[in-house]
Amino acid sequence: MKKIFFFWVQEKIIKERKQPVLQWILKFFSFFFRFVIFIKNFLYDHGFIKVVKVNRWIVSVGNITAGGSGKTPVILFLAEKLNANFSVLIRGYGSKIKNFSIVEDRSYWQEVGDEALLLKRRGSMEVIVGKNRVLTAEKTKNNLVILDDGFQYRRLFRDLDIVVIDGLDPFGYGDFLPHGLLRDSPKRLKTAHFLIVNNVFDEEQYQRVTKRLRVYNETAPILAFTPEIEGFYSLKGEKYKDVRKVGLFCAIAHPEYFVRLLKQKKIEILDTLFYFDHSYFEKDILEKFWQKTKGKNANVLVCSEKDSVKLNKSISTPIVFAKMHLKPFKNDNMEKLIETLNRHVII
DSSP states (O other), X not given: OHHHHHHHIIIIIIISXXXXXXXXXXXXXXXXXXXXXXXXHHHHHTTSSOOBOOSSEEEEEEOSBSSOSOHHHHHHHHHHHSSSOXXXXXXXXXXXXXXOEEOOTTOOHHHHOHHHHHHHHHOSSEEEEOSOHHHHHTTOSSSEEEEETOTTOTTBOOSEEEEEEETTSTTGGGSBTTTSSBOSOGGGGGGOSEEEEESOOSHHHHHHHHHHHTTTOSSSOEEEEEEEEEEEEETTXXXXXXXXXXXXXXXXXXXXXXXXXXXXXXXXXXXXXXOSTTOOOOHHHHHHHHHHHHTTTOOEEEEEHHHHTTSOTTOOSOEEEEEEXXXXXXXXXXXXXXXXXXXXXXX
């Protein structure tokens, strides 16, 4: 019921702006949230709260909206481009880690979180989960440390702020949580050293978004990416080519973005099963969903890579995941970003 309620709020109130009474209730809480964020930023900006600096070069990859901007794909892209290893500090949504834990390939997603496990399995970098990022930063073995979702974690000093923007919805429906998706003031974009616009599909969209961003930051280099499906793989990692008619299930922030990418691949989606971000699909639920879609002539079930790390590889239901990668849309400033990061890698 909780998952259904959250989807109803997101679709009917935040996106479609229906239910006027609830609109006003959410706007009240948004005003309160905005005020809290303002006070927090004021205290940090004016030195009332101490910022801790550690003996590492800290790079934040964050955003100003809740979920789905593409921070994890950006970190994976950087992992492919950098000359040597770096460390990633991640809070680990839903993790049970009290202090900190170094993520291994064999770690359980229930302990470290789905995104932490995905980063470790896809990248070659050290991944450390912990709520106290000051503590975890001091435990890293690398000089270059990326702070996942770090734009609001102001307690730890950052040498470089990279802010990822959703090119399809840059400012979270124009309001703070819970009436919109903003979790920070767009005015804070002025502190960003690099801006990365994700989900860019054409020049007109790129120009429109960058024009809006330049209102808040006139100088930061802007990079843009287009997400693409690299291929489909079984839960055991084997390449799967016969993806034609599918049932789609996922628990991600923006399932509609996933639908769009599949349709670009000319894949027919016969049915969908969407859960709230980070949720887990029980085995029997997936089997029932498979039987339903199989009756509609589906040949396989498709999920996101983040969902795949939460599934047992021995499950009998035919499931493949879509492996994603980012394709540079505008790479004029790519070399500048990579050179900046590589200067602080100690091999």
